Amino acid sequence: MSQPVEERREKLPIAVRVKWIDGLRFVASDEEGHSIVMDVSKEHVGQGSGFGPMQLLLVAFGGCTGVDVVELLGKERQRLEGLEIRVSGERAPDPPRAYSRVIVEYALKGEGLKDEAVHRAIKLSQEKLCSVGATLRAKGEVSYNYSIQRA
Template identity: 25%
Template sequence: MEFKITEHGIQTKTYFGVLDISADEEHGFRPFQLMIASLAGCSVSVMRKILKKKRLEVEDIQVTAEDFRNPDKAGRIEKVNLHFKIKGKGLEGKMDKIMELTKKNCSMVQSVSDQIEVTETYELI
């Protein structure tokens, strides 16, 4: 990826379009938002693959990310909780193992696991 400086931040072009990154939310995604989105996006993608492989019926998956930042350390992300809401059939008794596999196989979570505590919770809806 190539990044260039713009008037309001940094920009890169991707296959899907232009990605603007800025400290000012009015001009692009803030860097910490991209980090949180990477953790959530990777986790939910891995979970969906696992559910599909196990041939479990899932209608919907939503994930909410709550981040805990340390203002005394430049806003460092110290913890992220990913909360999954899963709507499907036959999931009872299987989700603990699926959550374990999701965390183990998400490259983004594994990339930051020594520096950021990532917790994952779920509820069946």
């Protein structure tokens, strides 16, 4: 049950602050001083000056799984020289228009990268480690693929 901000006393471990700037533009910040601008596209009456909230879910997914893959390949002593992750999504037509389908495409670069190690790292991230992916998977389908460029 919601209460006015003044009456709330409980603080959960992860917190961000979202402040309205103007129009449909907001700035989100955390307790460490990081910030990001959010806006909606001009076609949706925004200024297009930042990521949209739904885009940020895809950004978070890419970052979350990227961290997993880099760490896991490092533990496997794989020499990763580059990683680019493209995350695309399709939203349901009706409100709340959650993502119904998400595709994650990994492009890895590195001399001697073993296909088995890459596959294992990505699968582990997708199926067990990445909490953002688990959140998106709860409402929709998530699929992934990867390619390896030998340097």
